Amino acid sequence: MIAVKVAGRDELAAEALAHKASGRHVVLIGATGVGKSTVLRALADQVAAEGELVLRAAPVEADARLPFVTLIDLLGGVPDAVLARMGASSRRIAELALRRRDPAGGPVDTLAVCLAMLELLRLTGEAGPTLLCIDDLQWIDPASAEVLTFVIRRLPAGGVTVLGAERVLPGHGRRGPQLAGAAELEVGPLPEEVLIQAVLDRVGGLVGRPIARRICLLSGGNPLFALEIADGIRRGGVRPVLDQPLPVPLHLDALMRQRLAVLSAPALQLVRVAAVAHRATLDTLTRADCPDVVASLTEASAAGVCDLGTDGSVSFGHPLLRAAVYAEAPAIVRMSLHARLVEAVDDPIERARHLALATARADATVAAALTTAATLAAGRGAAGVARELSGLAALRTPAANVEDWAERKLAEARYAHRAGLPEEAIEAADAVLAAEVPRDTRVRARLVAFESAGDWIGRMGDQVTAALTEARGDSVLEPQVRVHLARYYAMGLRSGEALAEALAAASAAAAVGDHRTELLALHVVLTAQSRLGQPREEILARAWRLIGEHPGLGESAPMVTYEVAWDDYEADRWDAAYSTLAGAVITADEAGVVGSLEPVLCLMAVIDLRRGRTAQAQAALARVQQISAYAELASRDRYLIVAALAESISGSVPRALSLAQAAVEEAESIGSAGRLITYCHLLGALRLCSGDVTGAAETLSQARLHAAGRVHTNETTRLLADLIEALVRVGQLDEARQIMPELRGRTPVGGEPVNRALGSACASALRAEAHLAFAEGQAEQAAALLTQAAEVYRGLGAPVELVRVLLAAADVQRRGRRRATARKLLEEARSLCVEAGASVWLSRVEAELARLAPVRDGVSTLTPMEERIAALVVQGATNREIATSLHIAVTTVEGSLTQIYRRLGLRSRVELARALGSGQ
Structure with missing residues (x-):
C-alpha cells in the first residue's frame, strides 16, 4: 500500500x-x-x-x-x-x-x-x-x-x-x-509550517511570513479559519497594517456580536480591555480602572465571551474570539483602551506598543519610545518583536523628520534580517532607497538588502555595482559593499575575481576595525580557495582568531565552521565534519541566529543519510522545516535537495525526483552555478537508480558541463562515475570509454589518483569501471572491481552506497549463474537496508531476491522477509506492529504486502490470512 x-x-x-x-x-x-x-x-x-x-x-x-x-x-x-x-x-x-x-x-x-x-x-x-x-x-x-x-x-x-x-x-x-x-x-491543529505556507499561497503576496504566522496563531492551527482570514485579506486587496486588526471570519464575528449585545456596559468595557491587553489578568484589569472586575467577569463568562483561569489570567477560549472582540470595538474606542493600558502594564515593551496604538497620528515622543523598546526587545533576543516595534516607530515619526524615519526603517530592515525575514527586510530597505536620503543611508539600505537576499545575490549584479559607486571612498562602507561584490562573483563561479575582491575587502575592513565585515570577507575567501584548490589553513587560522578575540562575532561563526566541515566531508572525514557541525549548531543556538543554521543542518542530514542514520537525518530536516515556520529561508534549494536524497532512501522515488527537480530550478533562478553541479548530479543519479537511464545520461551530462573548468573534487569525480554508468546502461559504450581516461587520471584534493586512493571517489570510480568492464564482456574483472568498491564503502561506513554496489555485484553473479553468491550479496544488502531504514533500497533488494527464488506450481515463493511479514499478518498483527517487530518502516511493510498479494494472486490481508492459514 x-x-x-x-x-x-x-x-x-x-x-x-x-x-x-x-x-x-x-x-x-x-x-x-x-x-x-x-x-x-x-x-x-x-x-x-x-x-x-x-x-x-x-x-x-x-x-x-x-x-x-x-x-x-x-x-x-x-x-x-x-x-x-x-x-x-x-x-x-x-x-x-x-x-x-x-x-x-x-x-x-x-x-x-x-x-x-x-x-x-x-x-x-x-x-x-x-x-x-x-x-x-x-x-x-x-x-x-x-x-x-x-x-x-x-x-x-x-x-x-x-x-x-x-x-x-x-x-x-x-x-x-x-x-x-x-x-x-x-485530527488536531495543522503544523504551523504547513499552515503558514497555505496562507501565503492563498493571499498571493499581500502578506509576508510574520503576518502569515500571526494568522496561524489567531486561527489556533485551524486551516478553515486561517484561510478564511486570508480570504478576507485577499478580498480587501490591501496589505495588512501593523496597527490594524486582521479580518475575522464572518460567522465568528456575528456570533461574538450576539454575545456582546447581552452584556452590561461595565462588562462590555472589561471584555474590550481584556481583548486589547497583550496578557490580561485580574491585576491588569483592576489597574486599568475596570469597575467591579469580578462581577463583570462572571457576567462575561455566563455569556460565553471569556473566562478566568486558575492562574488569574483572562482567556477567550480561542484566539479568534479575542480578535472578534477587538475588531468589534470602534477604532476610537480601541485607541482609548490602549491609552488606559499604558499606565496599567509594567513591561516597557508592552507599554510602548500600547502607546503607539493609542494614537493614529505621528508623534516624535511615541516614536522615540518605540525605538527604545525595539532596542530592548532585540537585546532580549526577540528580533521579530524588535522589527515590529521599529516599523511602528517609523509609522509614528513626523513626516518632516526624514532622517529619523530612515534610521527607524533601516532598523526595521536589520531586525527583520536577524529574525530570518528576508522579504520584509528587503521591503523596508527598498522604502529607504525610494526616499530622498543621504548617500551613506542609501548604501546602508543596499547592504541590508544584499545580506537579506542570501543566495539571490547572484541576480543582483547591477545593484551591487551601483552600491559600490555610491560607497567609493568611504573607508567603512566600501569594504562592506566589496564583500557582496565578492559574493556575487562567487555565485557565478568567478572564483578568481571573488578571491581578489574578498581579500581586498578583508584587509580594508581590518584597517578600520570592522571585524564583522572582515570575517564575512574571509568566509568568501575560504569558499573561493576551496573551489580553486588552494590551501586554506592560513585564512582559517585568521578567521578562528577573529572569532576568539571578538565574542560578538558568534553570528558569523557557523559559516566558518561550515567551511571547515565541508572540507572534512569532501575528504570523507565524516565523523570530524559531523563533530564540527554539531558545534556550529550549539554556537548558532547560543547566538540566537536562525538563518545560519540551515546549511549546517542540511549538511548534517547528508552525513546522517550516507551513514545510514535516516531517523537522525529526518530530525535535522524537521528542524530546518521548523526554522522555516518562524523565518523565511532566502532560498530553499539546500533543503529541497537534501529532502530529495532522504526520500530516495526511505520515502518515495517520484517524490524524490520532484524535490530534486525543484532544487535544480531554484538554483537556476538564483544564479547559483556551483550548486547546479551538485543538484543536477543528484537528479541524474536518482533517475539512474529509478531506471530512467536515458534521462539520467542527459542530466548527468548537463552536470558535467556545469563543472567544466572547475578544480577536481571528490564530488565531481563521483559525478563522472555516475555519468559513465548511465552511458553504459543506455548503450553508449564509446562515449563511456572516452570519459574513462579522465576519471582514471583525476586527482582529488587529497593527492593520489582516485583509482588507487581510498575514499568514496575511489569506490565510485571502481563501480563505473566495473559497469564498463561487464558491458565489454569482462565479467570476472567487473566482479573484482565491485568487490574492491564494496570494501571501500564498508571501511567508510556508507551502507546505502554499499547496497548500490552489492546490487550491481549480485547482478553480475546472477548473470554468471552463481546464484548462491548472488543471494549472499543480496542478504548482506537486505540486512544493511533494514538496519539503515532504507525502505526504497530494501524494495529493490527484495525484488532481486525474488528473481533468485525457485518457482513451484507456477507461483514464485516468497522471500524470507515476505514470509516473516505474511506470518505476522496471519497472527493478526497490524502494519505498524509488523514494522516494529521486524525493525523496518511501515512503508516497507505496505510495499511488501503489495508484492505478496500480486505474487500469490490475492487482494487483501483477509485473503492472505485465509490462504496461509489453510496451508495453501
Missing part, C-alpha cells in the same frame, strides 16, 4: 491506514474546519486507487430529518451484481430502503431492513474488500444510524471496513453511530 501524502497529516494518515489494514474501523474526530474531510478524502481516494470498492456518503444537517437518506447515498454504488445474489425477499426490502423500487403495500419493518442490509454488505465484502467512507457522522439520520450500527456489529472482520469523520467539540463526546472496535483518531 502506498503511503498517503496529506500536508502535515502524513503520520495520521499512516496510522489510519494501518488500523484499516488490520480490519478495524476508523473514525477521525476533531473541531469544525480542522481538516478531517481533507484527510478522509485522501484516504478514500488512495484506497479506491488500489482497487478496493469505496462507497461514500457525506450527510448534512438537514439530512438528519430524512429517514434512510444516508443509507441511500452510501449504498447507491453497490453493484447490481451483488444485489442479484441476494434472496428475493431480502433484495426487495433492500431495494425499497434504497429507493431502487417503488414502494407498495405497508411500511417495511426496521429489523427486516437491518437484516437485508446485513446480507447486502456481507455479499459486497465477499466480492472484494469494501470501504464505507462517511463524512460528518454527526448528521446521519437516526434510521440509517440504527441500521449501520446493527450491520457493522455483525459483519465478519476484514471484508467491510468503515472510515468516518465526525465533528466533536472540545469536552464533548461523539454523537454519531457507535462502531464496535473502531479506532478514534483525533
Whole structure:
C-alpha cells in the first residue's frame, strides 16, 4: 500500500491506514474546519486507487430529518451484481430502503431492513474488500444510524471496513453511530509550517511570513479559519497594517456580536480591555480602572465571551474570539483602551506598543519610545518583536523628520534580517532607497538588502555595482559593499575575481576595525580557495582568531565552521565534519541566529543519510522545516535537495525526483552555478537508480558541463562515475570509454589518483569501471572491481552506497549463474537496508531476491522477509506492529504486502490470512 501524502497529516494518515489494514474501523474526530474531510478524502481516494470498492456518503444537517437518506447515498454504488445474489425477499426490502423500487403495500419493518442490509454488505465484502467512507457522522439520520450500527456489529472482520469523520467539540463526546472496535483518531491543529505556507499561497503576496504566522496563531492551527482570514485579506486587496486588526471570519464575528449585545456596559468595557491587553489578568484589569472586575467577569463568562483561569489570567477560549472582540470595538474606542493600558502594564515593551496604538497620528515622543523598546526587545533576543516595534516607530515619526524615519526603517530592515525575514527586510530597505536620503543611508539600505537576499545575490549584479559607486571612498562602507561584490562573483563561479575582491575587502575592513565585515570577507575567501584548490589553513587560522578575540562575532561563526566541515566531508572525514557541525549548531543556538543554521543542518542530514542514520537525518530536516515556520529561508534549494536524497532512501522515488527537480530550478533562478553541479548530479543519479537511464545520461551530462573548468573534487569525480554508468546502461559504450581516461587520471584534493586512493571517489570510480568492464564482456574483472568498491564503502561506513554496489555485484553473479553468491550479496544488502531504514533500497533488494527464488506450481515463493511479514499478518498483527517487530518502516511493510498479494494472486490481508492459514 502506498503511503498517503496529506500536508502535515502524513503520520495520521499512516496510522489510519494501518488500523484499516488490520480490519478495524476508523473514525477521525476533531473541531469544525480542522481538516478531517481533507484527510478522509485522501484516504478514500488512495484506497479506491488500489482497487478496493469505496462507497461514500457525506450527510448534512438537514439530512438528519430524512429517514434512510444516508443509507441511500452510501449504498447507491453497490453493484447490481451483488444485489442479484441476494434472496428475493431480502433484495426487495433492500431495494425499497434504497429507493431502487417503488414502494407498495405497508411500511417495511426496521429489523427486516437491518437484516437485508446485513446480507447486502456481507455479499459486497465477499466480492472484494469494501470501504464505507462517511463524512460528518454527526448528521446521519437516526434510521440509517440504527441500521449501520446493527450491520457493522455483525459483519465478519476484514471484508467491510468503515472510515468516518465526525465533528466533536472540545469536552464533548461523539454523537454519531457507535462502531464496535473502531479506532478514534483525533485530527488536531495543522503544523504551523504547513499552515503558514497555505496562507501565503492563498493571499498571493499581500502578506509576508510574520503576518502569515500571526494568522496561524489567531486561527489556533485551524486551516478553515486561517484561510478564511486570508480570504478576507485577499478580498480587501490591501496589505495588512501593523496597527490594524486582521479580518475575522464572518460567522465568528456575528456570533461574538450576539454575545456582546447581552452584556452590561461595565462588562462590555472589561471584555474590550481584556481583548486589547497583550496578557490580561485580574491585576491588569483592576489597574486599568475596570469597575467591579469580578462581577463583570462572571457576567462575561455566563455569556460565553471569556473566562478566568486558575492562574488569574483572562482567556477567550480561542484566539479568534479575542480578535472578534477587538475588531468589534470602534477604532476610537480601541485607541482609548490602549491609552488606559499604558499606565496599567509594567513591561516597557508592552507599554510602548500600547502607546503607539493609542494614537493614529505621528508623534516624535511615541516614536522615540518605540525605538527604545525595539532596542530592548532585540537585546532580549526577540528580533521579530524588535522589527515590529521599529516599523511602528517609523509609522509614528513626523513626516518632516526624514532622517529619523530612515534610521527607524533601516532598523526595521536589520531586525527583520536577524529574525530570518528576508522579504520584509528587503521591503523596508527598498522604502529607504525610494526616499530622498543621504548617500551613506542609501548604501546602508543596499547592504541590508544584499545580506537579506542570501543566495539571490547572484541576480543582483547591477545593484551591487551601483552600491559600490555610491560607497567609493568611504573607508567603512566600501569594504562592506566589496564583500557582496565578492559574493556575487562567487555565485557565478568567478572564483578568481571573488578571491581578489574578498581579500581586498578583508584587509580594508581590518584597517578600520570592522571585524564583522572582515570575517564575512574571509568566509568568501575560504569558499573561493576551496573551489580553486588552494590551501586554506592560513585564512582559517585568521578567521578562528577573529572569532576568539571578538565574542560578538558568534553570528558569523557557523559559516566558518561550515567551511571547515565541508572540507572534512569532501575528504570523507565524516565523523570530524559531523563533530564540527554539531558545534556550529550549539554556537548558532547560543547566538540566537536562525538563518545560519540551515546549511549546517542540511549538511548534517547528508552525513546522517550516507551513514545510514535516516531517523537522525529526518530530525535535522524537521528542524530546518521548523526554522522555516518562524523565518523565511532566502532560498530553499539546500533543503529541497537534501529532502530529495532522504526520500530516495526511505520515502518515495517520484517524490524524490520532484524535490530534486525543484532544487535544480531554484538554483537556476538564483544564479547559483556551483550548486547546479551538485543538484543536477543528484537528479541524474536518482533517475539512474529509478531506471530512467536515458534521462539520467542527459542530466548527468548537463552536470558535467556545469563543472567544466572547475578544480577536481571528490564530488565531481563521483559525478563522472555516475555519468559513465548511465552511458553504459543506455548503450553508449564509446562515449563511456572516452570519459574513462579522465576519471582514471583525476586527482582529488587529497593527492593520489582516485583509482588507487581510498575514499568514496575511489569506490565510485571502481563501480563505473566495473559497469564498463561487464558491458565489454569482462565479467570476472567487473566482479573484482565491485568487490574492491564494496570494501571501500564498508571501511567508510556508507551502507546505502554499499547496497548500490552489492546490487550491481549480485547482478553480475546472477548473470554468471552463481546464484548462491548472488543471494549472499543480496542478504548482506537486505540486512544493511533494514538496519539503515532504507525502505526504497530494501524494495529493490527484495525484488532481486525474488528473481533468485525457485518457482513451484507456477507461483514464485516468497522471500524470507515476505514470509516473516505474511506470518505476522496471519497472527493478526497490524502494519505498524509488523514494522516494529521486524525493525523496518511501515512503508516497507505496505510495499511488501503489495508484492505478496500480486505474487500469490490475492487482494487483501483477509485473503492472505485465509490462504496461509489453510496451508495453501
